[in-house]
Amino acid sequence: NAGVTQTPKFQVLKTGQSMTLQCAQDMNHNSMYWYRQDPGMGLRLIYYSASEGTTDKGEVPNGYNVSRLNKREFSLRLESAAPSQTSVYFCASSEGGAPLHFGNGTRLTVT
Amino acid sequence: AQSVAQPEDQVNVAEGNPLTVKCTYSVSGNPYLFWYVQYPNRGLQFLLKYITGDNLVKGSYGFEAEFNKSQTSFHLKKPSALVSDSALYFCAVRDKGSGNTGKLIFGQGTTLQVKP
Numbered sequence: 001n002a003g004v005t006q007t008p009k010f011q012v013l014k015t016g017q018s019m020t021l022q023c024a025q026d027m028n029h030n031s032m033y034w035y036r037q038d039p040g041m042g043l044r045l046i047y048y049s050a051s052e053g054t055t056d057k058g059e060v061p062n063g064y065n066v067s068r069l070n071k072r073e074f075s076l077r078l079e080s081a082a083p084s085q086t087s088v089y090f091c092a093s094s095e096g097g098a099p100l101h102f103g104n105g106t107r108l109t110v111t
Numbered sequence: 112a113q114s115v116a117q118p119e120d121q122v123n124v125a126e127g128n129p130l131t132v133k134c135t136y137s138v139s140g141n142p143y144l145f146w147y148v149q150y151p152n153r154g155l156q157f158l159l160k161y162i163t164g165d166n167l168v169k170g171s172y173g174f175e176a177e178f179n180k181s182q183t184s185f186h187l188k189k190p191s192a193l194v195s196d197s198a199l200y201f202c203a204v205r206d207k208g209s210g211n212t213g214k215l216i217f218g219q220g221t222t223l224q225v226k227p
Contacts, residue, residue, distance in 0.1 A: 004154070042115075042201055042217030043155070058214060090154050098145055098205060098215060102154030 002026055006091050006103035013081045013110045021076040021106050023091030029101070031094045032074035034058075034066060036087040037105070043090065049074055050096070081110045113138045115204050117218035124192045124225050132187040132221050134202030143205040144185040145215065146176055148198045155201065161185060172196070192225045199223075 007022045025032065030051045035043040045058030049068040063085060065077045078085060089106045092099035114137045124130045136142055143162050147155040159170025166178045176187045187200060199222050203215040 040219050042203075042219045043215075044217070045214055048214065059216075092154070098143070098157075098160065098203075099155075100157045102156070104152070104154050 004091055004093055004101050004103040006089075006106050008106060009104070010107050011109070013078075013108065015082060015110060017081050018077065018079050019081065019108075020078075021089055021091075021108075022073070023075065023103060024073045025091075025093040025101065026072065027093060027101065028071065029093040029095055030071070031096050031099075032068065033092040033094075033099045034064075034074070034076045035090045035092065035099075036060065037090060038087050046076065046089075078108075081108075083110045086110045113204060113216045115202050115216050115218040117200075117202055117221045119221050120219075121222045121224060124223070126194050126225055126227050127191050130189050130192040130196070130223065130225070132200050132202075132223060134185045134187065134218060136183050136185060136202075136204045138204055144176075144178065145203040145205070146170065146174070146185075146187050147201045147203065148172075149201065149220075150198050158187070158200075192223075194225050194227055197223055197225045 004025045033048040034046040037043050044060045047066040049055045052071045055066050067075045086109050091103045094100040116135045145160045146158040149155045158174050159168050161168045161178045169175045174189050199220050201220050202218040205215050
């Protein structure tokens with residue numbers, strides 16, 4: 001049972017490049033989340049999806065877009081990466097209420 | 112505005128001694144409160160939550176937390192620390208008014224170091 005799987009684990013981008021972070025969960029959860037983690041700031045919610053076909057903005061959505069492709073998958077896209085988006089990104093899932101299962105993260109560096 | 116504070120960047124404890132990791136919160140209405148643990152290069156793991164009811168909440172790995180409404184605190188505790196408890200701990204809060212969206216506000220984290 002894999003839980004929440006994120007790809008890639010590491011990525012280096014140049015300013016202005018685009019990329020998509022992939023997330024998949026195999027627990028049949030309705031809710032999925034994208035967080036970013038920066039030193040000394042805890043985790044901040046970027047976007048979340050309460051169910052298949054719905055998405056909503058979190059605390060720091062600027063510069064990001066998401067797609068809830070189906071119940072399993074929730075992707076995060078950076079259209080034009082900026083150095084301020086250097087961070088560790090976590091995907092999470094739950095049946096609702098609060099994120100309970102997290103992936104192992106994607107470390108993104110934007111130069 | 113909602114907020115969560117973890118006043119200690121690091122807590123050091125000797126193995127076998129009791130540990131406390133502090134958390135205070137500020138929300139409108141009654142809070143939902145959570146504790147998570149993060150081991151190096153891993154995602155967060157859910158430890159426990161307080162929704163309503165008994166002020167002492169028991170969670171995973173022998174951890175418990177005490178909700179104190181008058182002090183707006185939700186401190187994480189364990190009677191006897193293990194070296195393997197060394198990790199980064201996060202407190203988080205969700206205002207009931209935000210609905211069942213899972214939108215949490217996280218504290219900045221406290222590093223727990225348990226020494227043999």
